Amino acid sequence: MSSAQSHSLVPSYDLLLKGGHVIDPKNHIDRICDVAIASNAIATVAPDIDPAPATKVIDVTDHIVTPGIVDIHVHVYHTRAPEGDPEGLSVLADAHSFRSGVTTMVDTGTAGARHLRHFKQTVIDRAKTRIFAYVNIVDQGMQGDFEQDPRTFDPELAASMVLAYPDICVGIKTAHYWTHRPWDDLHTPWAAVDQAIRAAEMCQKPVMYDFWPRPERPYPDLILKKARPGDIHTHVFAQQFPIIDDDGHVYRYMFEAQARGVIFDLGHGAGSFWFRNGARAIAGGFVPDSISTDLHTHSMNSTVGDMQTTMSKVLNMGVSLQEVIKRSTINPANEIGHPELGHLSAGAGADVAVFKLHTGQFGFIDCGRAKLTGDKKLECALTIRNGEIVYDLGGLSAPEWMQAPPAYWSVRNP
Ligand SMILES: [Zn+2]
Numbered sequence: 373m374s375s376a377q378s379h380s381l382v383p384s385y386d387l388l389l390k391g392g393h394v395i396d397p398k399n400h401i402d403r404i405c406d407v408a409i410a411s412n413a414i415a416t417v418a419p420d421i422d423p424a425p426a427t428k429v430i431d432v433t434d435h436i437v438t439p440g441i442v443d444i445h446v447h448v449y450h451t452r453a454p455e456g457d458p459e460g461l462s463v464l465a466d467a468h469s470f471r472s473g474v475t476t477m478v479d480t481g482t483a484g485a486r487h488l489r490h491f492k493q494t495v496i497d498r499a500k501t502r503i504f505a506y507v508n509i510v511d512q513g514m515q516g517d518f519e520q521d522p523r524t525f526d527p528e529l530a531a532s533m534v535l536a537y538p539d540i541c542v543g544i545k546t547a548h549y550w551t552h553r554p555w556d557d558l559h560t561p562w563a564a565v566d567q568a569i570r571a572a573e574m575c576q577k578p579v580m581y582d583f584w585p586r587p588e589r590p591y592p593d594l595i596l597k598k599a600r601p602g603d604i605h606t607h608v609f610a611q612q613f614p615i616i617d618d619d620g621h622v623y624r625y626m627f628e629a630q631a632r633g634v635i636f637d638l639g640h641g642a643g644s645f646w647f648r649n650g651a652r653a654i655a656g657g658f659v660p661d662s663i664s665t666d667l668h669t670h671s672m673n674s675t676v677g678d679m680q681t682t683m684s685k686v687l688n689m690g691v692s693l694q695e696v697i698k699r700s701t702i703n704p705a706n707e708i709g710h711p712e713l714g715h716l717s718a719g720a721g722a723d724v725a726v727f728k729l730h731t732g733q734f735g736f737i738d739c740g741r742a743k744l745t746g747d748k749k750l751e752c753a754l755t756i757r758n759g760e761i762v763y764d765l766g767g768l769s770a771p772e773w774m775q776a777p778p779a780y781w782s783v784r785n786p
Contacts, residue, residue: 384425385410386759392432392726396439397698398715407437409722412759417716430769432726435753438697439715440475440723442704443679445580445606445639445664448503449482449491451515461514461668468667469501470763472679473725473752476502476705476713480580480606480666481545484513485526485533488541496540500757502723504708506545506580507533509568519548522558525567531574542708543604544572547582561589565598572603577709580604582639584612592625601633604707607644608636608653608660611740615653622656630658635707638686640676641666646740647689654689662704663696675739680727680750685736688746693729726754726768 387409394405394417406421407414423429448465465477483491485507496503510519511526534541549564565581572579581599585591591613595605608615615626630636638645638660653659663686665676676682679700687696705714712720730749737743755763764770 383408383410383415384427385415386427387722387756388421388423388426388429389432389437389724389726390421390423390429392435392437394437394716395694395697396716397694398439398702399717401716402694407716407724409724409756409759412722414716414718414720414722416718428769430754432754432768434728436693436727436729436750438473438725438727439701440713440755440757441473441679441683441700441725442476442708442714443469443474443664443667443700444478444604444662444704444708445480445637445666446477447482447514447666447668448477448479448499449487449495449505449513451482451487451513461670463667463669463672465495465499465501465503468672468678470755470757471752471765473727473755474501474679475723475725475755475757476504478504478506478542478708480506480582481508481547482514484508484511485529486511487513488533488537492537492540500762502757503540504542504710505540506543507541509544509546509564509571514547519546519564520551520559522560522563522567525564527567527571527574530571534571534575534577541575541577542710543577543580544568544575545580545582548584550584552586561586562598565594569598569600572600578602578604578635578707580606580637582606585614592623595629595634596625596632599629599634602635602707604635604637604662606637606639606664607641607666608638609646609650610644611646611649613649615649615658616656620652622653622658626653626658630661635662636660637662637664637704637707638682639664639666640671640682641739642668642671642675643739645675645685645738647738647742647744648740650685650738651689651744654686654691659691659695659699661699662707663699664704675737680752681736684734684746684749685744687748687750688734688736688744722756722759724756725752727751728753
């Protein structure tokens with residue numbers, strides 16, 4: 373029985389994180405204090421909580437304590453690998469999430485409506501990481517012709533699956549509609565965007581746009597005319613987006629779109645994050661609303677690495693640690709319609725990340741073969757998912773070996 377279930381009037385805790393610098397932007401907490409967890413939920417966040425009623429106390433002095441990180445652009449649904457691509461696209465969620473403090477991931481359209489149930493059964497229901505999905509407007513998702521053929525767009529089917537699985541689905545995704553087929557009557561410039569919006573209107577969810585501007589579909593039209601408030605443009609610092617003018621300033625329409633309520637997401641990926649755009653935009657006052665990785669097999673070792681590295685890049689482009697955490701917790705949680713996530717309010721599920729903020733000299737690579745040298749780097753030390761310690765490679769929660777019991781288990785009684 374956990375101490376939290378005892379019938380005492382004194383509060384009791386299963387876990388107490390003591391002495392860390394807590395940054396919880398939703399609750400405007402940015403100071404040294406303790407985080408108490410009981411029955412898989414946040415019990416209280418306060419300075420100097422008495423450790424006596426805690427079953428386990430972890431000293432997190434000199435660490436940053438945040439809500440579990442929310443990464444709203446990943447690929448974790450394992451489909452058949454296309455020919456010539458033995459690895460396939462998706463990564464294992466649990467292999468990449470917790471080591472970066474991530475407790476919630478959103479798969480962005482790897483699955484279409486036809487594979488959503490399979491995705492749920494084979495990945496979402498089995499992973500320790502909490503996983504949501506944007507349903508691809510293409511019925512087969514990111515298989516086959518890779519989202520080029522408008523005959524495969526099925527707004528009715530996509531919306532019906534979102535409505536059938538409201539606990540999993542957070543929106544509609546359109547992506548990679550880049551070819552130009554003037555000989556094809558259906559392949560109109562805005563077909564993918566328009567059909568995604570149709571589906572989203574039917575199920576009352578946002579669209580996430582991965583977009584390729586062309587003369588017949590200019591980028592400002594996407595963010596000023598097509599995208600609705602609450603819709604998300606991911607990959608905002610990709611090279612193809614005209615967000616910086618010839619003088620190095622941010623185009624006004626970026627701020628106008630933000631004022632309209634259009635959400636901008638970083639969505640790093642293997643080809644969609646350039647310091648030449650990002651650093652200039654941030655210096656000009658344009659900061660994406662959310663930070664995400666677009667983690668997949670082609671970005672995991674080449675450019676992205678992981679969420680903590682992506683967050684560190686934004687930190688070194690001049691965004692404060694508090695704003696980086698906000699854009700990796702409560703902002704993305706709100707963007708996907710899950711305001712119960714991304715904060716440490718009493719009663720919230722106990723998803724917590726603990727980071728070390730290193731100072732020194734660190735190199736960071738982008739997708740345009742350029743690097744930024746910075747002086748700050750976040751490293752996840754410990755992750756708690758639903759009250760359970762799921763990552764602690766440095767042994768923050770373990771005793772020194774000399775103080776450890778003689779045997780953790782015996783051969784006779786394993
Ligand atoms: Zn992606």
